[in-house]
Amino acid sequence: MSHVPVPGTDRIASPALVHTAQAVxxxxxxxxxxxVRARVVDDGRGALAVEVTSPLALPVLGTHAVPHEPVLATAHRARTSIAERLRTITGRKVARVxxxxxxxVLARPRRVR
Incomplete structure (x- = not known):
């Protein structure tokens, strides 16, 4: 099966980018x-700048579970993951998160149904 170019444009509207950023x-x-709240803007050079506001998920108190990394390491890892996933899903470069x-919030274990 060959790909034949079809004239036209493809765009992802701003609300779709915001919703995708929130979900990711x-x-x-x-x-x-x-x-989770997200704001997505074009950085003026064609890349996305993403601002995310979210609660920090902590282990349930009394379970003796200790977070496996400091909060700043969690934030750094999350920003990297969010940027990579958004780039993969949207095809757009993510300049900043x-x-x-x-x-x-307390991270509640998910029940298996």
Whole structure:
């Protein structure tokens, strides 16, 4: 099967980029989608600048579970993962991801159905 070019343009609208950034961030940070906020803008050079505000997921108190990395390492890893996933999904270069933890939530283990 060969790919024949078809005239036209392809665009991902701003609301779709924002929704995608929220979904990716929620998954990467293991937080509820409804608690994640994202802002996506073009950086003026064709790349995306992404700002994410999300709660920080912490282990349930009393479980003796200790986070496996410091919060700053978690933030750095999450920003990298968010940028890579957005680039893969949208095909757009991600120049910057800013992450703000607005609160803390307890990470509840997911039930298997």
């Amino acid at each position: 961030a929620a998954e990467v940070l293991r937080t509820p989608f409804r608690e 800013s992450l703000t933890f607005s609160s803390a």
